[in-house]
Amino acid sequence: MCGICGFISKKNITMDDLTRMNDTMYHRGPDDSGQEIYVMKHGWSIGLAQRRLAIQDLTQAGHQPMHSPDRRLTVVFNGEIYNFNELKKELSDFTFMSSCDTEVIIAAYLKWGLECVEHFNGMFAIAIYDRDTETLHLLRDRIGKKPLYYAYIDREIIFGSELKPIMSFPGFGDPINKRIVPRYLTTQYINAPDTIFEHVYKLEPGCTLTYHNGEISVTRYWDIVEKYHIGSADQVKSYKEAKETLKHLLTESVRRRMIADVPLGTFLSGGYDSSLITALAQSISNEPVATFSIGFNEEKWNEAPYAKAVADHLGTNHTEYYIDEDEMLKQVKSISTYYDEPFADPSEIATMLVSALASTKVTVALSGDGGDEFYCGYNVYEYVRKASMLDPVGAAAHGVLGTGVGAMLGLESRMPVKVRAISQNRNIETKTQFTNSSYKELARKMVLPGEYSSCDYDFESKYGVDNWQIRRMLLDMETYLPGDILAKVDRASMKYSLETRCPILDQDVMEYSFRIPHNYKYHHGDKKHILKDIAYDYIPRELLDRPKQGFGVPIDKWLRGPLKAQLMDYSNREYLMKQGIFDPDPVYEMIRGYLQTGDLGPATGGNLSKICWSFLQFQEWYHLYMEK
Numbered sequence: 001m002c003g004i005c006g007f008i009s010k011k012n013i014t015m016d017d018l019t020r021m022n023d024t025m026y027h028r029g030p031d032d033s034g035q036e037i038y039v040m041k042h043g044w045s046i047g048l049a050q051r052r053l054a055i056q057d058l059t060q061a062g063h064q065p066m067h068s069p070d071r072r073l074t075v076v077f078n079g080e081i082y083n084f085n086e087l088k089k090e091l092s093d094f095t096f097m098s099s100c101d102t103e104v105i106i107a108a109y110l111k112w113g114l115e116c117v118e119h120f121n122g123m124f125a126i127a128i129y130d131r132d133t134e135t136l137h138l139l140r141d142r143i144g145k146k147p148l149y150y151a152y153i154d155r156e157i158i159f160g161s162e163l164k165p166i167m168s169f170p171g172f173g174d175p176i177n178k179r180i181v182p183r184y185l186t187t188q189y190i191n192a193p194d195t196i197f198e199h200v201y202k203l204e205p206g207c208t209l210t211y212h213n214g215e216i217s218v219t220r221y222w223d224i225v226e227k228y229h230i231g232s233a234d235q236v237k238s239y240k241e242a243k244e245t246l247k248h249l250l251t252e253s254v255r256r257r258m259i260a261d262v263p264l265g266t267f268l269s270g271g272y273d274s275s276l277i278t279a280l281a282q283s284i285s286n287e288p289v290a291t292f293s294i295g296f297n298e299e300k301w302n303e304a305p306y307a308k309a310v311a312d313h314l315g316t317n318h319t320e321y322y323i324d325e326d327e328m329l330k331q332v333k334s335i336s337t338y339y340d341e342p343f344a345d346p347s348e349i350a351t352m353l354v355s356a357l358a359s360t361k362v363t364v365a366l367s368g369d370g371g372d373e374f375y376c377g378y379n380v381y382e383y384v385r386k387a388s389m390l391d392p393v394g395a396a397a398h399g400v401l402g403t404g405v406g407a408m409l410g411l412e413s414r415m416p417v418k419v420r421a422i423s424q425n426r427n428i429e430t431k432t433q434f435t436n437s438s439y440k441e442l443a444r445k446m447v448l449p450g451e452y453s454s455c456d457y458d459f460e461s462k463y464g465v466d467n468w469q470i471r472r473m474l475l476d477m478e479t480y481l482p483g484d485i486l487a488k489v490d491r492a493s494m495k496y497s498l499e500t501r502c503p504i505l506d507q508d509v510m511e512y513s514f515r516i517p518h519n520y521k522y523h524h525g526d527k528k529h530i531l532k533d534i535a536y537d538y539i540p541r542e543l544l545d546r547p548k549q550g551f552g553v554p555i556d557k558w559l560r561g562p563l564k565a566q567l568m569d570y571s572n573r574e575y576l577m578k579q580g581i582f583d584p585d586p587v588y589e590m591i592r593g594y595l596q597t598g599d600l601g602p603a604t605g606g607n608l609s610k611i612c613w614s615f616l617q618f619q620e621w622y623h624l625y626m627e628k
Helices: 015-023 084-090 102-119 163-167 178-187 224-232 239-257 272-284 304-314 325-332 335-339 348-358 371-375 380-401 404-409 417-423 437-446 468-478 480-494 507-513 529-535 555-560 564-570 573-579 584-596 609-626
Strands: 002-009 032-039 045-052 073-081 122-130 135-140 149-153 156-160 200-202 207-212 215-220 264-267 290-296 317-323 364-366 499-501
Touching: 002 015, 002 073, 002 122, 002 163, 015 032, 015 045, 015 163, 032 073, 045 073, 045 122, 073 102, 084 102, 102 122, 102 135, 102 207, 149 163, 156 163, 178 437, 178 480, 178 609, 224 468, 224 507, 239 272, 239 364, 239 507, 239 529, 264 272, 264 348, 272 304, 272 364, 272 371, 272 529, 290 304, 290 348, 304 317, 317 348, 325 348, 335 348, 335 480, 335 609, 348 480, 371 468, 371 480, 371 507, 371 529, 380 417, 380 468, 437 584, 437 609, 468 480, 480 499, 555 564, 555 584, 555 609, 564 584, 564 609, 573 584, 584 609
Parallel strands: 264 290, 264 364, 290 317, 364 499
Antiparallel strands: 002 045, 002 156, 032 045, 073 122, 122 135, 135 207, 149 156, 149 200, 207 215
């Protein structure tokens, strides 16, 4: 795993400039660095750079930028191509000079062109420069495990694994993308293709970008909706077959991800997904697998005893570390530095802490990410099922109370929050999204008047699925998983130069999951049923069966305590007027009201700590990067 960056520009960009861009990602690749600039036609030049975290072939043979033998192609690459050894056999006419997967990318492009991406099983962000056509290609993996940003301004392109190298490009001064601020305040992340800047984008998962003669085009080579419909049209008829095949695919996925020339371990929370991945890894390994978990002195957050029980049963080489509140608060100070744009999912703190622990002993860690989205694990999927059953009643209530005299008298607004959410849920494009309407209204009021994106994702009808659970799972696969979960894990682990690999997000596993009937995943109220059943083959049920427990952060306590002064400073009217993003009076009054009472009032039933935390993280980011 590494960091890449580069540009095509008519500006006089020096090697020192490119090196500075590259070195903003030192944490992503402390083992080696490379940067090169080449002259193109008509006054253009291209620069390519990489920071390397050596995983395969630790010698200089893996140095990047890497060239084809005839120097027609130059590649910089972040990630892993897990099937590179199999591809080498298909590409036997190419003379390989290394044992790393980067060289396989070059050979594959020479044989298949841009269609080479369809042959790669892995996580990747790749830049390929083809001198014959003076064309730059950017490629991102299917589910968005590896980040890839690009700026397209005045026919120039700048790209990077993070925003930092783009922000460090000489003369960069793109305005804030104010349009997405209300959605960020409600979701706590910024989803692709948007970023915090107006003309900077995330290349969406499963897409390639081609830049030629100052023009760009984006093509999707892997689409979740298409793969779902292909898979669901060919569903497995037997539960036994589904379980055996999924177990085999997961085992092979773990096996592929255990190939490394550096120490490897697993994150182990004691939940189903991480425990299953650890069990499979231990079944493959000839020695105890290194496992890592963090504990908290607050019993309601602490899963460490469960993780240790699983580790003891499997016989892993387990390391746990108990964290106090001061250590968590120290991580808060580094969020903006390593996340590049506003990001406010509090579980990033735990992810950084377990990554810090694992990085003391290993360079690669396997995780259980993806299990909830692909196998119906989140509690929200239960809420969605119940809402779908109540939808006809909600429609009737809305027809009586939400229109005509009822609307004039405000009768619908007097309903209990959960009842009102069902009644007002009339938009076919957002049926499975239940953010408190008062919360969304508040987020919009916090920003200055203008054109803003919806706080919801208004495209659910494209899934063509009647089952609300499946629809919401597909939505999460496209938005929450890459935009929040995978971004969180990437930045948290790379802060400590640690590579994370996700076996459940293997291409074969993902595509097979769509062939598994939904009632094998959600079975009589049992979420993630088939994954649990596989886990029970390795771990006693009593060590795993307990309510789903997410990581809790005492945000409310912090905002009213050690972070109160910052929150008040950032919501000061004069500061907000100068900043020109937030509406000073509503924000000032909301923050002061929160610090006094903490909620939106009895009619709305929503605590303000989440939106205040999102606001604080935005302001921390702004202070760090925009007030230099």
